[in-house]
Amino acid sequence: MSETVVEFDRLSRSFGAKRALNEVTLRVERGSVFGLVGENGAGKTTLIRHAIGLLKAKQGSVRVFQLDPVRHPKEVLGRIGYLSEDRDLPDWMTVAQLMRYNQAFYRGWDEAFAEQLREQFELDPKQQVKKLSRGQRARAGLLIALAHRPELLILDEPSSGLDPVVRRDILSAIIRTVADEGRTVLFSSHLLEEVERVADQVAMIHSGRVGLNGPLPEILQEHKRLVLRFGEPQLAEPNLPGAISCQGTGREWTVLCNGGVEELRVAASKCGAEIVDEGTPTLDEIFLARAGSQTDRQGAS
Amino acid sequence: MNHVQTGGMQQARALAWEFWARGWRGQLLGLAGVIGFASLIYGVFSEISDLTFRGTETGRSLHFGFYSVTLFSLGASILAAWGVPRRRYTLPTSSLVIVASTMVCSMVSMFVLYALAATALNLIFDAGWPIWGPGLVAALLIAWLQTLFWSISNTRGSQLASVSSCVMILASWGVLLFGAIKFASLGGPTAVWFHEGVSASHLGMFSLASMGLVGVGTVGFASLRCGSGIEVHRIVDWACRLIPRTARATPFSYPTTAQFWMEWRERGYVMPVGTAVIGAAVLLITPFVARADSSEFFGAISAILFLPAIVIGLFLGARSPDGLFANFNGSRPLTDSQIANAVLKSATVGVFSSALVWAVLLGAVALILALFGRLPSLQDVSHQLELSRAPEVAYLGIRLLGLVALALGAIWGVVALMTSLVLAGKKVGGVVMCTLFGVWIGGGVGSELLLSPEAQDTFQRVFFFSFVALTLLGNAAGFAAAWRLKLISHKTLLMAVGIVAVMFAGAHLAFGLTSDPESYVPVLWGCLLAPSALAVAPLAVWWNRHR
Numbered sequence: 001m002s003e004t005v006v007e008f009d010r011l012s013r014s015f016g017a018k019r020a021l022n023e024v025t026l027r028v029e030r031g032s033v034f035g036l037v038g039e040n041g042a043g044k045t046t047l048i049r050h051a052i053g054l055l056k057a058k059q060g061s062v063r064v065f066q067l068d069p070v071r072h073p074k075e076v077l078g079r080i081g082y083l084s085e086d087r088d089l090p091d092w093m094t095v096a097q098l099m100r101y102n103q104a105f106y107r108g109w110d111e112a113f114a115e116q117l118r119e120q121f122e123l124d125p126k127q128q129v130k131k132l133s134r135g136q137r138a139r140a141g142l143l144i145a146l147a148h149r150p151e152l153l154i155l156d157e158p159s160s161g162l163d164p165v166v167r168r169d170i171l172s173a174i175i176r177t178v179a180d181e182g183r184t185v186l187f188s189s190h191l192l193e194e195v196e197r198v199a200d201q202v203a204m205i206h207s208g209r210v211g212l213n214g215p216l217p218e219i220l221q222e223h224k225r226l227v228l229r230f231g232e233p234q235l236a237e238p239n240l241p242g243a244i245s246c247q248g249t250g251r252e253w254t255v256l257c258n259g260g261v262e263e264l265r266v267a268a269s270k271c272g273a274e275i276v277d278e279g280t281p282t283l284d285e286i287f288l289a290r291a292g293s294q295t296d297r298q299g300a301s
Numbered sequence: 302m303n304h305v306q307t308g309g310m311q312q313a314r315a316l317a318w319e320f321w322a323r324g325w326r327g328q329l330l331g332l333a334g335v336i337g338f339a340s341l342i343y344g345v346f347s348e349i350s351d352l353t354f355r356g357t358e359t360g361r362s363l364h365f366g367f368y369s370v371t372l373f374s375l376g377a378s379i380l381a382a383w384g385v386p387r388r389r390y391t392l393p394t395s396s397l398v399i400v401a402s403t404m405v406c407s408m409v410s411m412f413v414l415y416a417l418a419a420t421a422l423n424l425i426f427d428a429g430w431p432i433w434g435p436g437l438v439a440a441l442l443i444a445w446l447q448t449l450f451w452s453i454s455n456t457r458g459s460q461l462a463s464v465s466s467c468v469m470i471l472a473s474w475g476v477l478l479f480g481a482i483k484f485a486s487l488g489g490p491t492a493v494w495f496h497e498g499v500s501a502s503h504l505g506m507f508s509l510a511s512m513g514l515v516g517v518g519t520v521g522f523a524s525l526r527c528g529s530g531i532e533v534h535r536i537v538d539w540a541c542r543l544i545p546r547t548a549r550a551t552p553f554s555y556p557t558t559a560q561f562w563m564e565w566r567e568r569g570y571v572m573p574v575g576t577a578v579i580g581a582a583v584l585l586i587t588p589f590v591a592r593a594d595s596s597e598f599f600g601a602i603s604a605i606l607f608l609p610a611i612v613i614g615l616f617l618g619a620r621s622p623d624g625l626f627a628n629f630n631g632s633r634p635l636t637d638s639q640i641a642n643a644v645l646k647s648a649t650v651g652v653f654s655s656a657l658v659w660a661v662l663l664g665a666v667a668l669i670l671a672l673f674g675r676l677p678s679l680q681d682v683s684h685q686l687e688l689s690r691a692p693e694v695a696y697l698g699i700r701l702l703g704l705v706a707l708a709l710g711a712i713w714g715v716v717a718l719m720t721s722l723v724l725a726g727k728k729v730g731g732v733v734m735c736t737l738f739g740v741w742i743g744g745g746v747g748s749e750l751l752l753s754p755e756a757q758d759t760f761q762r763v764f765f766f767s768f769v770a771l772t773l774l775g776n777a778a779g780f781a782a783a784w785r786l787k788l789i790s791h792k793t794l795l796m797a798v799g800i801v802a803v804m805f806a807g808a809h810l811a812f813g814l815t816s817d818p819e820s821y822v823p824v825l826w827g828c829l830l831a832p833s834a835l836a837v838a839p840l841a842v843w844w845n846r847h848r
Contacts, residue, residue: 054631056847070847077634084628090567103552104559105634 002029004063005152005184006051011060013046013208020046022208023060028186028201033179035199035216036188037287043208044188045085048156051186052082064152078106081150085157085188087137091130095123095140099147106148114147120170134161146174153178155187159194172198192284204287211290216283223286226255227277228268240267245289256281256289312394313402320406324382328410331378335418339367340425347426354428364430367422372439375414379407379443386451386522396523401515404447408440408511415439433499437507444514452521556635560643569647572613572716576655580662587669599677602666614716617648618723618730618841625726626846637846638788641724641838648720652713703810710804714831721834725841741768769826776829779836788839797832804828 006028013021021043028034036044049055050062053069053076062069069076089098095118103109118125121139123132132140138161145153153175159167175185175198189195195202195216202219204212212219223244230238233250240246242260246253253273257264265275281289343363346352354360389399415436422428553559583602621627633640670676722730744764752760780797783789808814808824815821 049628052632053847054626054628073846074634074636074639077632080632080634082628082632084632086628088628088630090563090629092567100552101559101563104554105556 002031004028005030005065006034006186007061007063008047008050009061009063011047011050011057011062013043013050013055013058019208021050024205024208024210025060026203026210026213028184030184031179031182032200033175033185033198034187034201034203035195036186036203036205037190037192037195037283038188038205039190039291042205044205045156046208047205048154048186048188051154052077052080079151081145081148081153083138083141083145083155083158085160087134087141087161089129089137089141089144092128094126094128095132096125098129098140098144099125102144102147106150108150109148113149114143117143117146121166135163135166138162139166142171142174146178149181149183151183153183153185153187155185157189158187159189159191167194192282192287196283202283204290206291212286219286220280220283222258223281224257224259224261225277225279225281225285226257226261226264226268226275228253228255228273229276231272238271238273240264240271242267252276256285309394309398312392313398316389316399316402317406319384320382320403320410323384324378324410327378327381328375328414331374332414332418335367335371335374336421338370339418339422343367343422343426354426354430356429360428360430364428364435367419367430368435368439371415371418372442375411375418375439376443376446379410380446380450382410383407383447383450386525390526396526397515397519400447400451400518400522404444404511404515404518407443407447411443412436412440434503437499437503441507441510441514444511444518448514448518448521451518452525556633557639557643560633560635560640561646564643564647565650568617568619569651571616572648572651573654573658575613576658577662580658580665583662584665584669587666588673599663599666602663613651614648614719615723617644617651617716618720620724620845623727624723624730624845625848626842631846637842638839640846641721641788641842644720644724644842645717645834645838648717649713652709652716656709656712700811703807703812706807707804707811710800710807710831711827714800714827714834717834718830718837721837721841724838724845726845729841729844737772744768766822769822773826773829776833776836779833779840783836783840786840786843788843789836793835797835800832801828804831 004027006026008024008026011021011024012019024043024047026047036047038044046055050057051064051069053073056070064076065079067076090101093101099114099118103111103114121136121143123136123140123143127136129137129140138158142155142158145155155175158171162171172194175187178185179200187195187199199216201214202212202216203210228238228248230251230253234248234253237246238253240255242257242264243255244258245256248254255264255268261278268275343352343354346363347354352359352363354363383403392399416432419430419432419435423430553562587598620630630640635643667676719734722733724730725733744761780789780794783793805825805828808828812824814824
C-alpha cells in the first residue's frame with residue numbers, strides 16, 4: 001500500500017461570504033504527479049496554501065507527511081519545494097544571494113544541481129530579482145524549489161510566465177524526473193494539455209468542490225465523446241440521459257458522457273438519432289463539459 | 302461611423318473627475334479628522350490654562366502645530382487621490398494636460414480644505430488664524446510634492462530620497478537666509494506669509510511658482526512617460542558597482558542566521574540609515590543655532606532619535622503591502638518563534654546601531670558648537686535632560702549611564718512593540734494601537750472636558766491606575782498565551798526579567814526614584830511593559846502566518 005504524502009479531509013474554508021473550499025477530500029500518494037485543475041478562483045491556490053500551512057484548517061483537517069503543517073512548519077516546509085503563483089521572491093536580492101539564502105534552510109541543498117539548474121535556466125547570478133523578466137522570475141522560483149531535491153514539490157500554476165519551449169521541454173522533464181526519483185509532485189494548472197501530459201492523478205475543482213478525482217488514464221477511459229446525427233434538425237438541446245454535455249446545432253450534436261454509453265445509445269435511437277462517431281475526449285473537453293454542467297446545476301438550484 | 306471628438310478641456314475634465322472620484326472620501330475624512338483632533342487637543346489646552354489664541358505667541362505656536370497636522374493629514378489624502386501616475390502614460394493626451402489638471406485639482410483641494418479647517422477653528426476658539434497665506438503655501442507644497450513624485454522616478458524609495466534632499470536644501474537655505482533657529486518661538490520665514498497678510502507681490506510669486514512647477518512637472522512626467530526619466534536607482538546601481546565584492550560568499554551557518562540577514566537587509570538597516578540622514582540635516586543647521594538655544598537644541602535632537610524610531614517600527618513589522626505574510630516569507634522552514642526572533646533581532650540591532658550613530662552625531666554637534674563657542678554648560682544640559690539634581694561632574698556620568706539604559710530600553714520597547722503589532726497584520730495592529738491610544742486620550746482628555754476640577758483629580762487617579770493594571774494584565778496574558786502555545790521558553794522569560802531590571806535600575810540612577818507610588822509606579826509600569834514584544838512578536842507571527 002502506497003504512503004499518503006498530502007491528505008485533505010473534508011476541508012472547508014470561507015472568506016467572508018465566499019465559500020472557497022467545500023468539504024474537499026483528497027489524497028496525494030508518494031511518487032505520484034498530482035494535477036489540480038480548475039478555472040481561476042476555483043480554490044486551487046487556497047488548497048495549496050493549506051498544504052503549506054499558510055492557511056489554517058478551520059473545518060476539516062490537513063496532513064502533510066502525517067503532520068499538521070500549521071503546528072509543525074519547520075518539519076513540513078523543510079521537506080517541501082514550493083513555487084507560488086505570484087512568484088513572490090525578495091526583489092532586492094541577486095540570484096546568487098537568493099540561492100545562498102535558501103541553501104541555509106534545506107539540509108538536502110545540492111550545490112552542483114543548483115548551479116546546473118541556474119545555467120540551464122540562463123540566470124545571471126549578479127542579476128537582481130527585481131530586474132528579472134516574468135519568465136526569468138518563474139525560473140528562479142523553480143530553481144530554489146528544486147535545488148534541495150524536496151520530497152514533495154508543490155507548484156502553483158508553474159507554467160504561468162514561462163515561454164512554450166521552457167514549459168514543454170524543461171518543466172515537463174523536471175516534473176517527470178522528480179516523480180521517477182520516487183518523489184511527489186502536487187501542481188495546479190488551468191492549462192489542461194500540460195496536466196494531461198505529465199499528471200498521473202487529477203482532481204478537478206469547481207467553485208471549491210472536487211468535481212472529479214482519480215487516475216488520469218481512468219478518467220479519460222471512463223469518458224466518451226459521441227457524435228449523434230438526428231433525422232430532423234433539433235431546435236433545442238436534446239434531452240439525453242447520461243450526457244454530461246451536449247453541443248451542436250441542427251442535426252449534428254456532440255455528446256460527452258461518463259460511462260453509460262449503451263443507455264445513451266438507446267436514448268438516442270428513441271429520439272431518432274444515430275451515433276456516427278465515437279472517441280475518447282481530451283481532459284480539456286471533459287473539464288469544459290463538467291464545469292459547464294456544474295455551473296448549470298448551480299444556476300438551476 | 303460616429304467619432305467622438307475629445308479636446309484638451311474634455312480630457313482635463315475627465316482627469317479632474319478621476320481625482321475627485323477617487324479621493325473625495327479620503328479628503329472629507331482628513332478634514333473631519335483635522336478639525337476633530339485639533340478641537341479636542343486645543344479644547345483641553347484652553348480648559349487647563351485659559352489660553353488666548355488671538356494675536357499671542359502661544360496662538361502662533363499652536364497654529365504651527367495645527368498647520369503641520371493639516372499638511373500631513375490632507376496631504377496624505379490628496380496623495381491617495383492621485384493614484385498611480387504610471388496608469389496615465391497610455392492616455393491619448395499631452396503630458397501638460399495630465400500634469401496640469403491633476404495639479405490644479407490638488408492645489409484647489411489643499412487650499413479649500415485648509416481654509417475650511419482654519420475657519421472652523423477660528424469660529425470655535427476665536428483664534429484669528431490667517432487663511433490666505435498658509436492656504437496658498439500649502440497649495441504650493443502639494444504641487445511641489447506632485448512635481449517630485451511624478452517626475453523623479455516610480456519607486457517610493459527614490460521619491461522619499463528626493464523629497465528629503467529638497468527639504469534639507471530648503472531648510473539650509475532658510476537658515477542661511479533668516480539666521481539662527483530659535484526653538485522657543487517661530488520666527489523667520491513663517492512670519493512673512495503667515496502673519497503679515499498676503500500682498501500682490503506674494504500672489505505674483507505664487508502664480509510664478511505654480512507655473513514653474515507645472516512646467517517642471519510636465520517635463521519630468523513626459524520623460525518618465527517615454528522611458529528616459531531620472532531614475533535614482535540607476536545612480537544607486539552605479540554606486541553599488543563601485544564597491545568591490547568578494548567573488549564567493551560563504552554559506553550561512555544556520556537557517557536563523559540567514560533569516561536575520563534577510564530581515565536586516567530588507568528592513569532593519571533603515572533605522573541607522575534614517576538616523577544618519579536626520580543627523581546629517583542636524584549637522585547642517587548646527588552652526589546657525591543661537592547660543593541661548595543651544596541647550597534646548599541638544600535636548601531636541603536627543604528626542605529626535607525616539608520619534609522616527611516609532612515610525613520605522615511600523616515599517617520593520619510589515620510583511621507585505623497588505624500586511625499579510627507573503628508566500629515566500631511564510632513558507633520559510635522555520636518555526637513561528639524563529640521568524641519572530643529574527644524580526645526582533647533585526648529591530649534590536651537597528652535600535653542599538655542607531656544609538657551608536659546618534660552618539661557619534663551628538664559628539665560632532667558638540668564639537669561644532671564648541672568651535673563656534675556655543676557649547677552649552679553641563680548644568681544646562683542636565684537641566685534639559687531633567688536629571689534629578691544639579692549634577693557635579695563626578696555624578697553626571699553615572700546619571701547619564703542610567704538615563705541611557707532607560708532610554709535605550711524604552712526606545713527598544715516601543716520599536717519592538719510597534720514592530721510586533723504590525724507583524725500581526727494591519728487590522729489587528731491598527732485595532733490594538735487605536736484602542737490603546739483612544740482609551741488613553743479619551744480618559745485623559747474626556748475627564749478634562751466633562752468633569753469638575755475636584756472630580757477630575759480623583760477620576761484621573763483611578764483612570765491611570767486602571768489603565769496601568771489593564772495593560773499589565775494584557776501583557777501577562779500575552780506571555781501566558783505565548784508560553785501555552787510553546788512560542789516562548791524560559792530563556793525568553795529570563796530575558797524579560799533582565800530588561801525590566803536594567804531599565805528600573807537605570808531610572809533609579811538617573812532620576813533618584815522615591816518610595817512615593819507616584820514616583821515609581823509610572824516608571825515601573827513602563828519598565829514592565831518594555832519587554833512585551835518578546836511575547837507579542839511570536840504570537841503575531843503565529844496569528845498572521847497561518848490565517
